[in-house]
Amino acid sequence: MELECGLLPFQLQSDPMNELIDRAKAGDSIAMEELLASVAPLLQRFGVLMCRDQTDAEDVLQDALLSIATHLSEFEGRASFSSWAFTLARSACSHKRRGQKNQPQLALDEALDSAEPSASPEQLTADRELAQVLNQALARLPEDYREVIMLRDMEDMTAPEAAESLGISVEALKSRLHRARSALRAVLSPVFEPVPASSGANCPDVMALWSRKLEGDLSAFDCAQMEQHIETCPACFSACSALKAALLACRTANSAEVGPQVRLVVKGAIRNWIKAGGSCLEK
Numbered sequence: 001m002e003l004e005c006g007l008l009p010f011q012l013q014s015d016p017m018n019e020l021i022d023r024a025k026a027g028d029s030i031a032m033e034e035l036l037a038s039v040a041p042l043l044q045r046f047g048v049l050m051c052r053d054q055t056d057a058e059d060v061l062q063d064a065l066l067s068i069a070t071h072l073s074e075f076e077g078r079a080s081f082s083s084w085a086f087t088l089a090r091s092a093c094s095h096k097r098r099g100q101k102n103q104p105q106l107a108l109d110e111a112l113d114s115a116e117p118s119a120s121p122e123q124l125t126a127d128r129e130l131a132q133v134l135n136q137a138l139a140r141l142p143e144d145y146r147e148v149i150m151l152r153d154m155e156d157m158t159a160p161e162a163a164e165s166l167g168i169s170v171e172a173l174k175s176r177l178h179r180a181r182s183a184l185r186a187v188l189s190p191v192f193e194p195v196p197a198s199s200g201a202n203c204p205d206v207m208a209l210w211s212r213k214l215e216g217d218l219s220a221f222d223c224a225q226m227e228q229h230i231e232t233c234p235a236c237f238s239a240c241s242a243l244k245a246a247l248l249a250c251r252t253a254n255s256a257e258v259g260p261q262v263r264l265v266v267k268g269a270i271r272n273w274i275k276a277g278g279s280c281l282e283k
Helices: 014-027 031-049 053-076 081-097 108-112 121-139 141-153 159-166 171-190 206-216 221-232 234-252 260-273
Strands: none
Touching: 014 031, 014 053, 031 053, 031 081, 031 141, 053 081, 053 159, 053 260, 081 141, 081 159, 081 221, 108 141, 108 171, 121 171, 121 234, 121 260, 141 159, 141 221, 141 234, 206 234
């Protein structure tokens, strides 16, 4: 019996990312630069959020990119490439931040200055103002809260990917994420919820419920019950609106563009990788 259109029933499609990784592993410097550029924005944002000054953030980006290039042969594809790259960046940041706990936090809005000007001046101003508010809020959260919010709500990693990056279980990640989101909403409430209503004695923990809904862990019945309560409770409606606004701010702060400064760091990592004998192609 002939197959329709002559296609095999389970014809596989090639994955462009896997092809890029294979070329980079073989020493293709062009592929390696493209690969590093694909994760450079993630690593830059991580350095900005977790390091204590501009120089350290840049050093973490450089060290992480070079580590990715040097150890790419060890990447076996069991986790996503971005989560594997984040793990290396986290290790580089940990080394850099030792003994520097009292230095001032680098502001998120400073990272916007290196972004390519694709938006209008008005939009850039609004984005910087939002980034300043978000940075101040994130700086007040514990480090482990900042990490989970970044991975899930800024970088949109899946729960398994984020858990793999942090070396914890998916259950532990979600539990930490629920607490982190609630803490972020509380810190941002003066901005998004300037005059909050008083909660009732019988109000459920809508922050935890809403976070569980975002993770797909809330049953249809419980979700309907929560939404019904929110419609009739001004305090819970206000709290959920503030949380949604806070998470939207996280997504807005995530720019996928690779700015000129980051491109220079990528090229510097490539040059060091080539000097170390990692490339088989001249650029």
